[in-house]
Amino acid sequence: MKADSVCDDPSPNEKEESVKRESVKENRSCSGRRNSSDAKSPTKHKGVHKERTYDCLECGESFSSPLKLVYHQRRFCCTECGRVCGSRTSLESHQRIHIGEKPFKCAECKRCFTFKHILNVHMKIHSEEKPYDCTVCGKRFRTKSSLTSHQKMHGGEKPYSCTQCGYAFLRLHQLKIYNRLHSGEKPYSCKQCGKCFAQSPHLKTHLRVHAGEKPYHCTHCGKDFSQSSHPKVHVRIHTGERPYKCSQCGNTFTTFSGLTLHLRAHTGKKPYPCPGCGKCFSQQSEMKGHYKRWHTGKIPIHCFHCVTVIMKVFISSLLIYETIHPDIFCL
Structure with a gap:
């Protein structure tokens, strides 16, 4: 019985060997990583956990490996605006904005x-x-x-x-x-x-x-237009639709701008002054036509408004002079 008990207990040398094996296993293992059978691999693996030492000279960003740095430096960046694209295809597509290329018709x-x-x-x-x-x-x-x-x-x-x-x-x-x-x-x-x-x-x-x-067309008469909204307004000539109604007199109009101009007749609003003489107009087109006709020098006559003011001053001066020298105006 004593001999069996002695054989069952491990010897001191065996205990030391088992402790060494456990320590080697611990040294080979890393948190979050399986144990490796290669004694040198833990040393290589621990290099992953070192501080980032691969820096980009252009932007200063750091990376944990040279491969990531190379991939970063090969990014597809637009030389015109600096935008970074995910691929060369995306970069080529983006550069059409700068060169004005429009391949899709x-x-x-x-x-x-x-x-x-x-x-x-x-x-x-x-x-x-x-x-x-x-x-x-x-x-x-x-x-x-x-x-x-x-x-x-x-x-x-x-x-x-x-x-x-x-x-x-x-x-x-x-x-x-x-x-x-x-x-x-x-x-x-x-x-x-x-x-x-x-x-x-x-x-x-x-x-x-x-x-x-003129890519837009009227379906009734075939007339061409340069804006998409123009055929929608033009078609009301054929349909007779006048959706905009004046709340004061009941007149109807085909466009909202026509109603806006009409309302100025009720309010007397004239928001467009002439830069040459100050006369106001209800429509910008009337003001521009007035300015070109009377103030650009192409027609050598003065503005009717200015002439009227001058005539009033002249007549008033003439009346004053008549009161001072009535004998001159006697027949």
Whole structure:
């Protein structure tokens, strides 16, 4: 019995060997990583946990390995605006904005676009496809983003307001464009005639005048137009529709601008003063025609308003002179 008990107990040497094996296992293991059978691998693995020593000389960003640094340095960056793209294809697509390349052409109106997804949205204009409808009012939209913006109107959400007049908008870019009315800023200019615009879509529409492009047509008479809104107004000539009514006299008009001009006849408002003589007009076109006719020097006559004032002064002076020397005016 004693001999068996002695054999069952491990010897001191065996105990030392087992302790060494356990310590080697502990040295080979790392938190969050399986134990390795290679005695050298723990040393290599611990290098991952060192501080980042691979720095980018351009931007100063640090990386844990040279491969990540190389991948970072091979990023696709636009040399014009500095925008970083995820791939070379994305960079080439982005650079079309700077070079003005428009490879995607509409088969209906021959209009060209920079990106294919914009062409797909544009094609819905010709097909009149509007798959997104508002559940509140039933109005339909071509894109989901347009529907989302429209639905904010029903909730009364207008988070962006003008600091000068308090007018509120749904989106920030709408407020930025509106602020140009107060500042008078017109950053988009026509290279052919020099006319300036507050919005880029207005400039694009204006450029069709120089190019003679008229992609929109009337379905009744075939007349061509340069703007998409013009056929909608023009078709009222054929249908007889006059949706805008004056609340004071009951007259109806085909356009809202026509009603606005008519209301000035009731209010007497003349918001367009002549820069030459100060005479006011109810329409800007009348003021421009007056200024060109009387103040540009092309026609060597004075403004009728100015002549009237001079004549009144002359007649009043003549009457005063008559009272002083009545014998001169006697027959």
